[in-house]
Amino acid sequence: MLMNFRSIKIDKLPTIRRLPAYLNILRDLFVKGEQYVSSSYLAEKMFVEPILVRKDLELTRVAGTPRVGYSIEELITSIEEFLGCSDNLDAVLVGVGQFGASLLGNRGLRNFGLRVLAAFDEDSHKARTLAHRVPFFEIDRLEELLQRLHVTIAILCVPSEDAQKITDILVASGIRGIWNFTSENLAVPEHVVTQKEDLASGLAVLCAKLVRNRPTHH
Amino acid sequence: MLMNFRSIKIDKLPTIRRLPAYLNILRDLFVKGEQYVSSSYLAEKMFVEPILVRKDLELTRVAGTPRVGYSIEELITSIEEFLGCSDNLDAVLVGVGQFGASLLGNRGLRNFGLRVLAAFDEDSHKARTLAHRVPFFEIDRLEELLQRLHVTIAILCVPSEDAQKITDILVASGIRGIWNFTSENLAVPEHVVTQKEDLASGLAVLCAKLVRNRPTHH
DNA sequence: TAGATTGTTAATCGATTAACAATC
DNA sequence: TAGATTGTTAATCGATTAACAATC
Numbered sequence: 375m376l377m378n379f380r381s382i383k384i385d386k387l388p389t390i391r392r393l394p395a396y397l398n399i400l401r402d403l404f405v406k407g408e409q410y411v412s413s414s415y416l417a418e419k420m421f422v423e424p425i426l427v428r429k430d431l432e433l434t435r436v437a438g439t440p441r442v443g444y445s446i447e448e449l450i451t452s453i454e455e456f457l458g459c460s461d462n463l464d465a466v467l468v469g470v471g472q473f474g475a476s477l478l479g480n481r482g483l484r485n486f487g488l489r490v491l492a493a494f495d496e497d498s499h500k501a502r503t504l505a506h507r508v509p510f511f512e513i514d515r516l517e518e519l520l521q522r523l524h525v526t527i528a529i530l531c532v533p534s535e536d537a538q539k540i541t542d543i544l545v546a547s548g549i550r551g552i553w554n555f556t557s558e559n560l561a562v563p564e565h566v567v568t569q570k571e572d573l574a575s576g577l578a579v580l581c582a583k584l585v586r587n588r589p590t591h592h
Numbered sequence: 593m594l595m596n597f598r599s600i601k602i603d604k605l606p607t608i609r610r611l612p613a614y615l616n617i618l619r620d621l622f623v624k625g626e627q628y629v630s631s632s633y634l635a636e637k638m639f640v641e642p643i644l645v646r647k648d649l650e651l652t653r654v655a656g657t658p659r660v661g662y663s664i665e666e667l668i669t670s671i672e673e674f675l676g677c678s679d680n681l682d683a684v685l686v687g688v689g690q691f692g693a694s695l696l697g698n699r700g701l702r703n704f705g706l707r708v709l710a711a712f713d714e715d716s717h718k719a720r721t722l723a724h725r726v727p728f729f730e731i732d733r734l735e736e737l738l739q740r741l742h743v744t745i746a747i748l749c750v751p752s753e754d755a756q757k758i759t760d761i762l763v764a765s766g767i768r769g770i771w772n773f774t775s776e777n778l779a780v781p782e783h784v785v786t787q788k789e790d791l792a793s794g795l796a797v798l799c800a801k802l803v804r805n806r807p808t809h810h
Numbered sequence: 811t812a813g814a815t816t817g818t819t820a821a822t823c824g825a826t827t828a829a830c831a832a833t834c
Numbered sequence: 835t836a837g838a839t840t841g842t843t844a845a846t847c848g849a850t851t852a853a854c855a856a857t858c
Contacts, residue, residue: 381639382805388849390800394792398775412815421599421777425851428816440816440857458799473694477791480691481752482775486792526802534699551802553795557616557700559639567805569798571791573695574612574704577771580787581676582608584744584769587600587785606825630839643827646840658833658839 382567389430390457394486395420396430397453401485404446412443454487463487465527465553467508468516468540470495473555474531475502491525495532516540520547529553530560600785607648611671612704613638614648618668619703630661672705681705683745683771686734686758688713688720691773692749696724709743713750734758738765747771748778 384390399419403411413427420427431444434452438444467474467490477483478490493503494513503510511519528549532540537558544552545566554560554570562568602608617637621629631645638645649662652670656662685692685708695701696708711721712731721728729737746767750758755776762770763784772778772788780786 382801384797384800384804386849387797387800390796391790391793394790394796395775395777414815419777423851424815426849429850432817438816441814442858443815457796458803463795463799471694472690472697476689476691476694479689480791482790482792483795486795488795527798550805551798553798557613559613559637565805567798567801569794569801571794572609572612572700573698573789574700575609576787576789577681577701577704577706578608578612578675579602579605580745580769580771580785581681582602582605583600583785583787585676586602587768587783604825632839641827642839644825647826650841656840658841659837660834661839 386433389433392420392422392430393433393453393457394482396427397450397457398482398485400446400450400453404450408446410439410443411446411449413438415443457486463527464489464491464523464525465529466491466516466520466523466525467493467529467531468495468513468544469530469532469536470499470502470510471531471533472502474529475499475506477529477531478503478506478508490529491523492519494519513540517543517547520544520549526550527553529555531555534558604651607651608675610638610640610648611651611675612700614645615668615671615675616700616703618664618671622664622668626664628657628661629664629667631656633661675704681745682707682709682741682743683747684709684734684738684741684743685711685726685747685749686713686731686762687748687750687754688717688728689749689751690720692747693717693720693724695747695749696721696726708747709741710737712737731758735761735765738762738767744768745771747773749773752776 396416399416400411413424413431416427417424431449434449434456436444436448436452465488467477470493490508492509492511494511494516497512500510526549528544530537530540530552534556537556537560541552541560541562545562550566552560552562552566552568554568557572559570560568614634617634618629631642631649634645635642649667652667652674654662654666654670683706685695688711708726710727710729712729712734715730718728744767746762748755748758748770752774755774756778759770759778759780763780768784770778770780770784770786772786775790777788778786
């Protein structure tokens with residue numbers, strides 16, 4: 375029943391990936407009482423070129439003022455809106471292993487507006503959600519409770535073997551987006567999107583940088 | 593003393609990011625006793641086009657055979673070698689919060705060859721490393737022990753406020769690569785590389801896909 | 811006014827995709 | 835031989851960078 379579709383193409387993906395980092399910096403400045411920021415300041419913080427910052431900020435449609443910079447408040451609002459921070463970031467967590475549980479306490483994600491309304495796993499992992507005050511349920515009740523919760527996003531942190539089985543349940547229960555921390559490539563119908571995170575790919579990049587940065591290497 | 597440098601440019605970064613996923617698939621096939629694999633098979637598993645797979649595999653320098661495909665064993669060996677899986681993946685973990693601790697049990701990373709030789713934090717977090725049998729030390733001893741361990745990689749999972757301070761210690765102790773899970777952009781000298789992971793950027797991409805995949809949206 | 815910073819337009823660079831010849 | 839699959843070469847696409855005019 376479920377088919378594989380090529381994942382949808384997103385325009386300006388690299389820019390979108392950088393937006394949360396801009397948001398962090400901008401919020402810091404806002405808290406400090408700053409009103410305007412230049413592309414060169416943001417560039418220095420982000421370790422990129424100012425022109426790239428200006429191109430990125432184009433996406434927010436906020437117009438800067440020559441000699442002054444960009445309004446920090448406008449940028450924050452616009453980025454938050456663009457990313458949908460405030461709305462639609464209600465999620466459930468499926469799979470409360472040590473990794474899954476750690477997401478519940480992640481400051482970066484909370485700052486971004488992610489709210490985990492419920493966590494599901496076998497009962498033995500219940501304790502892990504207590505500290506974060508997230509309601510815990512047996513995984514058997516996933517389908518039943520999803521019907522009631524009106525949640526769009528599921529964070530998938532189950533063992534890889536169970537990933538597709540749980541995905542099928544999530545899809546059947548009306549989930550629209552799956553944030554996939556398993557090492558499986560999930561098959562989902564067209565109206566559902568997935569985003570796979572792969573820690574090993576980051577490690578691969580680190581290794582590549584290490585090799586290419588060795589003093590003996592050129 | 594420490595300066596900011598533009599992060600070094602890595603050739604074929606997207607390909608390098610995909611290599612760990614290829615490796616997973618190839619190892620599965622190897623365990624099943626398969627000997628050859630076609631680009632179209634890998635493409636289907638990876639949700640990409642076969643031509644992209646062939647281009648990616650060019651990097652391994654493994655030659656395929658028309659009508660037959662690529663030798664699975666050769667590909668595995670070559671990718672492992674390319675990524676430096678077997679060697680140089682000894683690391684220390686600094687910051688044993690729930691997230692940091694969860695990395696100790698991550699199967700994907702262990703499959704990739706990452707070995708955490710020691711973990712550092714305040715004593716209250718000692719318990720978290722026990723289950724994973726990783727030696728735990730007070731963070732005061734970081735500098736002293738790094739001199740002895742001959743480790744190239746540090747995994748940084750401390751609170752963002754402490755990130756730069758700990759980084760300076762790591763750099764002074766001879767660390768060559770820092771895998772940065774904090775939300776700080778670290779300043780390091782030229783002979784040290786960093787790789788920053790940002791969970792929020794993955795969530796931003798998921799949100800973008802959700803918005804662009806809404807039935808009402810076009 | 812002079813000078814700093816934005817924003818536009820064009821150039822470059824690199825990744826992906828396409829077409830098809832080579833090969834087993 | 836016929837046909838499937840690799841590998842090469844070229845085309846396309848998109849992201850980054852550069853140059854500089856516009857603007858406050």
